[in-house]
Amino acid sequence: MIERSRNSVIIIGGGASGVILTAHLLRSTDPGLRVTLVERRDSFGKGMAYSTILPDHLLNVAATNMSAFPDDPGHYWRWLVENRLVAANAGPVYTPRGIYGRYLEHVLATCVERESATGRLRLVKQECIGVATTQGGVEARLADGTSLVGHVVVLATGHDEAPATDQNFALRVGSAEDTPLDPDARVLVLGTGLSMADAWLTLQHRGHKGEVVAVSRRGLLPWPHQKGNPIKLDSADIPLGTELSYFVDWFHKLVRETEKAGGNWRDVVDGLRPFNQRIWQNWPATAKRRFLEHTKAWWDIHRHRMAPQIHAKVSEAVRSGRLRLLAARVLDTQPDGDHGRKVRLLPRRSRETETLHVGRVYDCTGIVKDVSTGSIAVIRSLTDRGLARPDPLRLGLDVTPDCAVIDASGSVSDRLFAVGPLTRGTFFEIDAVPDIRNQTARLAGRLTQQSAPGFR
Structure with missing residues (x-):
């Protein structure tokens, strides 16, 4: 019909x-x-x-x-x-x-x-x-x-909503496959950004007591929001269309100038927000690729910040050892027992691998x-x-x-x-x-x- x-x-x-x-x-x-x-x-x-x-x-x-x-x-x-x-x-x-x-x-x-x-x-x-x-x-x-x-x-x-094809060993939190889990089991979360924080909060709500290990290439946690005063910028102030290294140098200089004037980096990041799409669209392809490979993780933790009360909860979990942030990449994984997985990691700036035995792996790696x-x-x-x-x-x-x-x-x-x-x-x-x-x-x-x- x-x-x-x-x-x-x-x-x-x-x-x-x-x-x-x-x-x-x-x-x-x-x-x-x-x-x-x-x-x-x-x-x-x-x-x-x-x-x-x-x-x-x-x-x-x-x-x-x-x-x-x-x-x-x-x-x-x-x-x-x-x-x-x-x-x-x-x-x-x-x-x-x-x-x-x-x-x-x-x-x-x-x-x-x-x-x-x-x-x-x-x-x-x-x-x-x-x-x-x-x-x-x-x-x-x-x-x-x-x-x-x-x-x-x-x-x-x-x-x-599905995990990436190269991460089919991981689940999305709240999916049909996310069945009840041993509350004392160690859990591995792929990603350390906002989605990871959501996953950790969900596990806490379910009464999970086991260690949660969150892994990403740099192991960075988003910063919290704070009240600020975004700087005023005009499109003529922004070096559109330049290579990434030039833009990053300009950005760092602007942060230093803003801090000398009594502001902070949040004021710069928030002042740039109205121009972010234009900046991206004017970058050459080489700058976009370099940004995704080398700069995006750093940008994300400054640009996509947490609500202050959530940042406080997650930070306390890190301090207490309930949540461990790890800068590493997954080398391989295989089944371990009836429901668990054995995951081999290579920590950043290390030649020694680390093997984790976990009850579940959650995919919180984002949208790329x-x-x-x-x-x-x-x-x-x-x-x-x-x-x-x-x-x-x-x-x-x-x-x-x-x-x-x-x-x-x-x-x-x-x-x-x-x-x-x-x-x-x-x-x-x-x-x-x-x-x-x-x-x-x-x-x-x-x-x-x-x-x-x-x-x-």
Whole structure:
């Protein structure tokens, strides 16, 4: 069965990116607009990031900067206050991610209520397994055998939830394979960033008592947020398009100058934030590759910081020995007993290997993987058929700065678009809501042929 609609945008993925894009599209007054939001999960809005119910799984962005709308920055904060989840005069607040999931559900529910009489919005709970271009537009094939036909498809599938293919011995926390574990067993976590902190907090919530070893190439823990005063920069102040070494030298000099003036490195990192995507896009390919190989781990711990209270808990666990951070790489692993694994590691700056016997290995290595070999069926189908291709660094799909998908021959599509983490090869920093809301507002403006809200 094929269902048709007019002036239609089909959004594949009903997590944060998909819901925020839906809300921006429906700000259009076009009565002929049709938006279909497709989500394989049981609920819309939460996705992987905001499905957690643990109160210690906090946002790493303050609530005052988490509105879904760039032209209404207080939207989330007002919702928190109206629902008595925070006090109106509270200081910097990092709310649980589960609460933010409820907020996204509210944003979508508002759209549903507003559009109930217009028929402009439809929610479909199905997995999209493929997309094809047609003479008149696009066809999205669903797992139940039906199809949706429209003019445009926007891919908003978010992060791949499966571990990388070279780490199939590891599990994702909260996955179906994450079955009950001996509370005294040693656990190995691949990664030492924000995802690792979430995994450790989950284990503590379950009452786990065994040692947790977190390993990454440099063994670095993200810094905590602190109140600061971001420096004011103009694009003319920033050395765009230079090689990485020149840019890093410039950055270090700027930090030293800021510290002499009474500030600190956070003020520089936060002052650069509005320009991060432009910096990435203007770097030559050699600079991007060197950044990923040598600088990204250092940048991540300064740029993607922890909520202060979570940093305090994790730091105390390190001091007490309940959590061990290890700078090393995994050489090999093999089964050990009925359910455990034997993992051989090579610590950084050492020639002596270390072997760990662990009850479980969790994958918290982040988002860098080849989307063409990932577990998201619709993305794999598109790349297999040449309708899309990975970006040159294989961080996501290859898209233009306008979010249009580029196919295997290098042609730019006028029917396929992508938003959110799928576009990290072009935008790099496109995981946080402040970046996603700007990106989706611009794309909504383009698709509805209006100025995007907040960018007039």
